[in-house]
Amino acid sequence: MPRGxxxxxxxxxxxxxxxxxxxxxxxxxxxGHEVIETREPGGSPAAERxxxxxxxxxxxxxxxxxxxxxxxxxxxxRQHVVDxxxxxxxxxxxxxxxRFSDSxxxxxxxxxxxxxxxxxxxxxxxxxxxxxxxxxxxxxxxxAGAARAGERARAAGQTVLDVFERRSITFHQTVLAAFRxxxxxxxxxxxxxxxxxxxxxxxxxxxxxxxxxLEVK
Ligand code: TMP
Numbered sequence: 347m348p349r350g351x352x353x354x355x356x357x358x359x360x361x362x363x364x365x366x367x368x369x370x371x372x373x374x375x376x377x378g379h380e381v382i383e384t385r386e387p388g389g390s391p392a393a394e395r396x397x398x399x400x401x402x403x404x405x406x407x408x409x410x411x412x413x414x415x416x417x418x419x420x421x422x423x424r425q426h427v428v429d430x431x432x433x434x435x436x437x438x439x440x441x442x443x444x445r446f447s448d449s450x451x452x453x454x455x456x457x458x459x460x461x462x463x464x465x466x467x468x469x470x471x472x473x474x475x476x477x478x479x480x481x482x483x484x485x486x487x488x489x490a491g492a493a494r495a496g497e498r499a500r501a502a503g504q505t506v507l508d509v510f511e512r513r514s515i516t517f518h519q520t521v522l523a524a525f526r527x528x529x530x531x532x533x534x535x536x537x538x539x540x541x542x543x544x545x546x547x548x549x550x551x552x553x554x555x556x557x558x559x560l561e562v563k
Pocket of ligand 1: 359386387419444445446447449450451453454510511
């Protein structure tokens with residue numbers, strides 16, 4: 347793999363992104379790569395503060411104005427890129443992020459009311475054309491993902507849903523269709539991975555994609 351590769355994992359709730367990031371990072375480290383694991387919204391101290399603001403809105407306060415939400419997500423991403431991602435890539439480390447710009451396109455652009463052209467324009471301004479070298483789309487039906495996410499939340503003793511988890515199944519179906527559409531539009535950057543399979547099979551499919559796309563030996 348070239349030094350300083352940037353990989354994003356995308357997918358709906360319960361797709362298994364965090365587990366797969368851990369497994370992918372461990373595999374790459376075994377091969378001798380320096381790997382930074384990070385996530386969005388958040389990933390740097392300042393961006394994590396924006397995450398807390400975004401996700402912590404109490405149910406009694408309603409929901410974010412869609413444009414405000416989109417601006418906050420882009421603000422967090424810009425800070426994350428400047429503080430963490432670009433410096434890591436610059437020194438030759440690889441970065442794996444749990445979500446990136448495609449999440450904003452899927453959630454706020456396709457499924458939300460901001461719309462695709464506005465999300466694209468904002469991303470272009472905030473990122474200056476900066477994109478992952480490889481995006482792995484973890485593909486799972488929303489019902490199956492929600493069941494997994496529910497189990498995880500119960501195990502963690504979490505009872506209150508955050509502002510994003512309160513969304514409907516139709517919304518999550520649109521998000522899934524959005525990730526598939528983004529992958530179809532940018533096949534050179536994106537690989538769709540069947541995330542309904544076992545953890546081991548998903549990890550193997552991810553390793554194969556990374557080997558094929560980033561020439562990992
Ligand atoms: P997580 O469940 O992967 O921690 O992500 C937090 C929530 O934030 C998830 O419901 C998806 C949502 N989200 C967006 O709506 N737009 C974005 O740009 C990002 C990064 C996340």
